Amino acid sequence: MLGLRRHWDGQRYRAASERCAVLDPYHVAADRWWPEDDTQAAASQLLLDGLVTVNHRGNLSLTAAGADPARAAGHTLPDALLAALRRRTAPAALGNIVLRDTAFGTIREDFHAACRARLLSGLPAQVNSPCCLACAGVSLLLAEIAFTGSALLDSSPRGPVQWLLPPPPASR
Structure with a gap:
């Protein structure tokens, strides 16, 4: 783009x-x-x-x-x-x-x-069109979705031991 x-x-x-x-x-x-x-x-x-x-x-x-x-x-x-x-x-x-x-x-x-x-x-006609702004908005939205999805998948427990153990206590 x-x-x-x-x-x-x-x-x-x-x-x-x-x-x-x-x-x-x-x-x-x-x-x-x-x-x-x-x-x-x-x-x-x-x-x-x-x-x-x-x-x-x-x-x-x-x-x-x-x-x-x-x-x-x-x-x-x-x-x-x-x-x-x-x-x-x-x-x-x-x-x-x-x-x-x-x-x-x-x-x-x-x-x-x-x-x-x-x-x-x-x-040129395409220079003055609002299509570029729309494409940029869609690209930013897709980038946000990809970033959020990767952050959620990265924070999930890995392996059977992490699924069974409770989460660590929050430190004060």
Whole structure:
């Protein structure tokens, strides 16, 4: 069973690596440690590009380069965050943009849905089936029955003398 599981994992890995030669870093960062890690990565990219600044309260605001509509970040997620900041008139917290800006949320969800579809397309059907879990459960049950049966057979008396003698007294 382990060999079959390893074979299926190998198929899954080969199919995913063929579909995505280069993984998108914003999709990889999505919800790894904290929710909206991908949005934090997009904000840090905008900060490194000099398109936004962060004030003493942690709010994002546009720089002169960021306010220019001709400038873009070059990726879907940072561009959507830059557009959300351009729609605002005052500096905004990143969490406020994520929770309240519906256009940014829609672009973010569409981006991650497209990445998931790219990764999951072409996977073998048996990899996603619950059969592996059922086989593992049955195997554990059979192992428990075998262990219990061998323990019971091992503790039975051996020979005619052990059958006739009473069990030894329990020690205190």
